[in-house]
Amino acid sequence: MNKMANTKEFRAWAKSLKWTCTIGCFVACVVVARAMAQAPEDRPAAATAVTKSSAAEKSAPVDVTAAAVRAAVIKALPLLQKGLVVYAEKRDCYSCHNQGVPLVALKIARSRGIKIDDDAFEGAVALTLADLESALDDYRQGRGQPGGATRAAYALWTLEVGDQAPDDTTSAVVQFLLKVDRGRDHWTTSSRRPPMEASHFTTTALALRGLRAFAPDRATEDFKNRVKDARSWVAKAAPSDTEDRVFRLWGMKYAGASAEQINAAAKDLLATQRVDGGWNQISGQASDAYATGSALVALHEVGRLATEDPAYLRGLAFLLQSQKNDGTWFVASRSKPFQPYFESGFPYSKNQFISAAASGWATAALALALPPHP
Numbered sequence: 066m067n068k069m070a071n072t073k074e075f076r077a078w079a080k081s082l083k084w085t086c087t088i089g090c091f092v093a094c095v096v097v098a099r100a101m102a103q104a105p106e107d108r109p110a111a112a113t114a115v116t117k118s119s120a121a122e123k124s125a126p127v128d129v130t131a132a133a134v135r136a137a138v139i140k141a142l143p144l145l146q147k148g149l150v151v152y153a154e155k156r157d158c159y160s161c162h163n164q165g166v167p168l169v170a171l172k173i174a175r176s177r178g179i180k181i182d183d184d185a186f187e188g189a190v191a192l193t194l195a196d197l198e199s200a201l202d203d204y205r206q207g208r209g210q211p212g213g214a215t216r217a218a219y220a221l222w223t224l225e226v227g228d229q230a231p232d233d234t235t236s237a238v239v240q241f242l243l244k245v246d247r248g249r250d251h252w253t254t255s256s257r258r259p260p261m262e263a264s265h266f267t268t269t270a271l272a273l274r275g276l277r278a279f280a281p282d283r284a285t286e287d288f289k290n291r292v293k294d295a296r297s298w299v300a301k302a303a304p305s306d307t308e309d310r311v312f313r314l315w316g317m318k319y320a321g322a323s324a325e326q327i328n329a330a331a332k333d334l335l336a337t338q339r340v341d342g343g344w345n346q347i348s349g350q351a352s353d354a355y356a357t358g359s360a361l362v363a364l365h366e367v368g369r370l371a372t373e374d375p376a377y378l379r380g381l382a383f384l385l386q387s388q389k390n391d392g393t394w395f396v397a398s399r400s401k402p403f404q405p406y407f408e409s410g411f412p413y414s415k416n417q418f419i420s421a422a423a424s425g426w427a428t429a430a431l432a433l434a435l436p437p438h439p
Contacts, residue, residue, distance in 0.1 A: 129381045134431050137385055138174050140392035141428040144411060145170060146185040148421050151410025153188060159196040161219035161261055162418040163409055164189045166425030168226045169362075173429050178438030190227030193220050197234050204237040207244045213255035214245050215268045221275030235279040242272050243287050250294035251302070258400040260308040260346050260355065261422060267308060269295055270316035277319055296320035306347045307356040310334040311363045318367045331368025334360055335376060342379035343387075346399070354394035355419060357383055358426025365433050372434040381434060384427045396423040 145167045152163045159165075168189055171181045197220055200210045209217055217238050224235065246252050252272040256262045273295055280288055299316040314330045322330075337360075338344060343352025344360045361380045364370040370377055388394055391412065398416045411421040 129378045129385065129434075131435065133385060134381065134434050135177075135179070137388055137392075138177075138179055138428055138432050138435070141388070141424055141431075142171070142174065142179070142181060142392070144391060144393055145421070145424060145428065146182045148409055148411035148417075149182075149185045149189045151408070153192050155407050155409070157192070157196065157199075159193045159216065159220050159223070160409075160418070161216070161223075162422040163411065164193060165219045165223050166422045166429075168223055168425075170425040170428035170432065172226050173432040176437055177432050177435040179432070179435075187227070190224065190229060193223045193227070194229060194234065196220065197224075197238055201234055201237055204234075204241045207241060209241050209245065212262070214242060214252045214272055215254050215256070215262050217241060218252070218268060218271035218275045221279055222271055225274070225278040231279045231281065236281055239276060239280050242275060243291060247291075251298040252295075260306070260399070261419075262400075264306075264308045264312060266299070266302070266304060266310075266312040266316055269299065270312040270319060273316060273319035292320055296322055300326055304333075307334075307337065307344050307360060308346065310337065311356075311359045314363045314367045327367060331364055331370070335364060335368070335370065338376060338380065342381075342383035344380075352383060353396045353423060354384060354387060354427040355396045355423035358394075358423065358428070358430040361430035362426060362433065365430075377434070381431060384431060388427070392424075393420060394424045394427050396420050 148163050149167060152160060168186065171186050175181045175186075196210075197204070197217075203209060204217070221235065221238055229235070242252070251265055252268040253265050254262055254268045261267065273292065276288060276291070277283070282288065295316065299313055299320055300322060302313070304310045304313050310330070310333060314327070314334055317327045317330055339352050341352050342357075343354075344356040345352050346356045357380055361370075361377060365372060365377065372378075372381075384394070393412055395413055396416065396419050398419045400419070402415065406415070409417050409421070411417045411424075413420045
């Protein structure tokens, strides 16, 4: 893998690139055919408790082995890692699609004893930090970068995943997040590029996470007021799609919502699982890896849904069945392109960015089902 991913060399290289980028942050079975025929495809699975599936789900045929899950994760890594390196060779700005979610998947895989390309991982973290450093004055003056709070919050999440220590740069981004949308009780997305940059729930949840991870002082009134207001907003705002439900659940965690509120939000998300075991992004669409992977990760990490639960296994079965031979998952883009086309090292041409993020979420959900490495 590209040895320029060495952190110090990579930062210097990333800063020196002349390219300019203005993008915003931006299971081996399925439900039997007879069951699919007996129920409309869009009918959600029966509502269940947060940590236990219904009896109907328990009878669903699943055959998800640890060996199959591990093999799927290993098969997914090469192209996720290639995307990290090739993207960085062509752009010097942060990408939530190519760096943010894939790094989450790689870190979980590594925690399960699966070897990853450490150079590619560290290089992506270095690029993220260098990108923020290049706009340090803009963050200090409250302007931020194109993509606004969404991009800034995604970038802080990536630095957290990369175990980046708080510094002057992260402090400036935190201050920007505290200032932006100050007159509101939540953070807003500045673009309409679904699913990753179209939900106020996504921006709010990630802003809260970034503040908790990097705020120099959580005792300030500004910090406490923003968290309190966001806690009230996520509890009362109505989600409209899977992205909203997923990040409402994350938002409740980072806003410090009650266990009762978190359980209700998790149950709401779980209730929208479809008969094929997956989730769709919006009503009327087919299930896909982006919605399914992100839902499973949130349900496990926040809703405490066990990876042995039949509902989780049905989701894994969907992901195993839909993984392509090259280890990726294909998801069609719902966003209009706005920058010159380039190849990022991930397949699927104009659908490469959302497919990279989808493959990251799918890999993360699968890896969570493996036992942690001692």
